[in-house]
Amino acid sequence: MTTFAPPDGPARARIDQSRVADLYRQLLTELGEDPARDGLTDTPERVARWWAEFLEYNPGRTDTVFTHETAMAGGDELVVVSGITVDSLCEHHLQPMTLTVSAGYRPGGQVIGLSKIARIAVARGHRLQLQERIVNGIATDLLKATGSPDVAVAATGSHACMSARGIRATGALTTSSSLHGVFAQPGPPADWFRATALGGPR
Numbered sequence: 001m002t003t004f005a006p007p008d009g010p011a012r013a014r015i016d017q018s019r020v021a022d023l024y025r026q027l028l029t030e031l032g033e034d035p036a037r038d039g040l041t042d043t044p045e046r047v048a049r050w051w052a053e054f055l056e057y058n059p060g061r062t063d064t065v066f067t068h069e070t071a072m073a074g075g076d077e078l079v080v081v082s083g084i085t086v087d088s089l090c091e092h093h094l095q096p097m098t099l100t101v102s103a104g105y106r107p108g109g110q111v112i113g114l115s116k117i118a119r120i121a122v123a124r125g126h127r128l129q130l131q132e133r134i135v136n137g138i139a140t141d142l143l144k145a146t147g148s149p150d151v152a153v154a155a156t157g158s159h160a161c162m163s164a165r166g167i168r169a170t171g172a173l174t175t176s177s178s179l180h181g182v183f184a185q186p187g188p189p190a191d192w193f194r195a196t197a198l199g200g201p202r
């Protein structure tokens with residue numbers, strides 16, 4: 001029985017690799033290739049392995065937090081991890097998209113392990129996606145993992161479906177964000193996030 005993964009949930013679909021490999025063998029034949037020829041004999045199994053790697057990705061532990069004394073009285077504290085590469089596949093064309101993600105939050109009495117922010121981001125790419133859904137999903141996961149209501153995520157993405165086909169707008173970049181709490185209101189946190197995540201006010 002096939003269980004369908006919800007588009008906004010964590011990636012953990014289990015796939016039947018030998019069935020997927022058989023389907024690729026059929027596809028290669030339909031596309032006019034000889035799946036038995038040298039070079040293609042193991043391709044269906046390789047591709048099936050890749051789908052398993054992609055869809056069954058396990059991000060490991062993403063919720064390690066440390067107690068932390070917050071900023072001095074009258075001050076404020078923000079944490080942003082930038083330059084996280086997230087690879088995914090667009091769900092309309094099954095073409096790769098690569099995002100550079102910045103994700104941050106305003107700590108309360110605890111901080112989350114920095115690598116966990118990257119793990120959360122990378123995990124959201126491991127399914128058929130939309131850039132906007134990846135960005136919102138990272139924010140949802142960070143709100144939960146940090147326990148902070150103040151979370152900001154921004155991503156700049158290049159989409160092969162816009163460069164390798166269709167409009168062929170090579171070099172087009174898409175920027176999207178998901179801002180919560182203090183980051184959603186005008187003020188220093190939002191300005192600082194914009195400057196840190198996007199390289200300056202736009």
Ligand SMILES: Nc1nc2c(ncn2[C@@H]2O[C@H](COP(=O)(O)OP(=O)(O)OP(=O)(O)O)[C@@H](O)[C@H]2O)c(=O)[nH]1
Binds near residue numbers: 159162
């Ligand atoms: N919002 C959003 N759209 C995306 C994303 N990835 C791909 N798309 C778009 O999905 C749309 C699908 O449009 P359709 O008109 O159904 O398909 P199409 O004829 O192949 O469209 P073209 O890409 O314009 O050739 C295109 O405009 C893509 O650019 C994404 O992450 N977010």
Ligand SMILES: [Zn+2]
Binds near residue numbers: 092093
């Ligand atoms: Zn696409």
